[in-house]
Amino acid sequence: MRGFAGADTLSGGGGADLIYGNKGADRLVGGSGSDTLFGGQQSDTVFGLSGADQVYGNKQADRLHGGLGDDSLFGGQQDDLLYGQFGNDRIDGNRGNDTLYGEDGIDTFVISRGDDWVMDFNAAQDKIETADAYSAITQSVSSGNLVLSDSDGDTLTLLGVTSTLSEGYFV
Secondary structure (H helix, E strand, O other): OOOOOOOOOOOOOOOOOEEEEOOOOOEEEEOOOOOOOOOOOOOOOEEEEOOEEEEOOOOOOEEEEEEOOOEEOOOOOOEEEEEEEEOOOOOEEEOOOOOOOOOOOOEEOOOOOOOOEEEOOOOOOEEEEOOOOHHEEEEEOOOOEEEOOOOOOEEEEEOOOOOOHHHEEEE
């Protein structure tokens, strides 16, 4: 299913839906299956709902929501808001300075291009994914938050985390 040039609302059904936004500020809603949703060229709001969904932002500042399943969220090129919600989610802000929420479940946050903030890192269960080796990650506590930096200078700030993380937190 594809959107048009305007601000579209596109909703999936019970199967594994493939939904694309387009030029307008779209609202995309998956269904009860494992859906793949792509935001379009404006600031879109995308909901995976139930199932193990793949949710992608695109060119503008998007709001991406997982849902009940074990979802994968990928921000776009601007400053996005990503909400994993329920399930064990993988959350990658991609480019831009993004705000990431895992919410419930065992979540994996990705250090990628840009300077991102994790608002609810749960040290008892959540993980960090990076392309760099653990030894290449710089960790520093600043203003009551843990700042992780990779070899490219990209950062992931864990709000309210006041101590460094051992290698076991990294995947």
